[in-house]
Amino acid sequence: MRYAPLISRYLFCVGLLLVAISHAASAQSLARSEDDEGGWRHSITPYLFLPLSTTGTSTIDGTSVGLDLSLSxxxxxxxxAASVRYEGWNGDFGIISEVYxxxxxxxxxxxxxxxxVDVDVRQTFVNVQGAYRFANGVNAWGRRYAADVAxxxxxxxxxxxxxxxGPGPxxxxxxxxxxxxxxxxxxYAMEINDKWSFASRAELSGFGVNGDDLQYLLLAGLDWKSWENTSLRFGYQFYGIxxxxxxxGGEFAYDVDQNGIYAAVAFHF
Known part of the structure; x- marks a missing residue:
């Protein structure tokens, strides 16, 4: 390929830029109290994902480069960047949507x-999910827990x-x-005490549809109810695509694994 040397030089930059492309997730699954279980409950959560490590391969026009990148x-x-997640629950049924x-x-x-040379990388996703809470109760320590699928x-x-x-076309x-x-x-989410909750989440998408063999997300985090209608969330996340x-012009591909810190603030109403 005539421009293969240029691609090899600047494809590293593309890979460098793409490390921020990933799903982030909410750690909240419990209602604020048992009294809130009836009627609609909503939350809006702006979030941030900081990938401490990114490894994999980025490919443009059939030329690939390996990635091994740091947060800096x-x-x-x-x-x-802009990212926000919405959740609405009424009893055991919920609607979830995320924009990134x-x-x-x-x-x-x-x-x-x-x-x-100008390198331009952008990623956008919008999803809509229907959710069902199949477990909701109180454990032996008197703390509430919940599990849902979407x-x-x-x-x-x-x-x-x-x-x-440059010179020429x-x-x-x-x-x-x-x-x-x-x-x-x-x-899955579980109360630790009146202020703190633990949550874990697993997500799979793609399944070979339209060229995406698999996207996965695994995370575990904490939710701190710092104010009556606001909570802070943070944890650790693994993501891959x-x-x-x-x-x-040739193959266009992105095969990357990441792990790092996520942080968010959730507004409940």
């Missing part, structure tokens, strides 16, 4: 000095693009892919 390398190229957007990029000049659909958009401008490598995929999630498709 990610923050150097972050240009903007991140934009990262870097520009520079080739060593020859006769061409400029199924839904997620729309994804992934952009990996490199623009090269410009060149664009990579592009943007959109796809839908099914998803399923399982969550294995997506690939064929484009006219």
């Amino acid at each position: 390398e990610v923050l150097d190229v972050l240009q903007g 957007y991140v934009r990262l990029g870097e520009d520079g000049t080739l060593p020859s000095g006769n061409a400029n 199924i839904g659909v997620q729309w994804n958009r992934l952009k990996q693009e490199i623009d090269i401008a 410009g060149v664009t490598l990579g592009g943007t892919e959109d796809w839908f995929e099914p998803m399923i999630a399982l969550r 294995d997506y690939s498709t064929d484009r006219s």
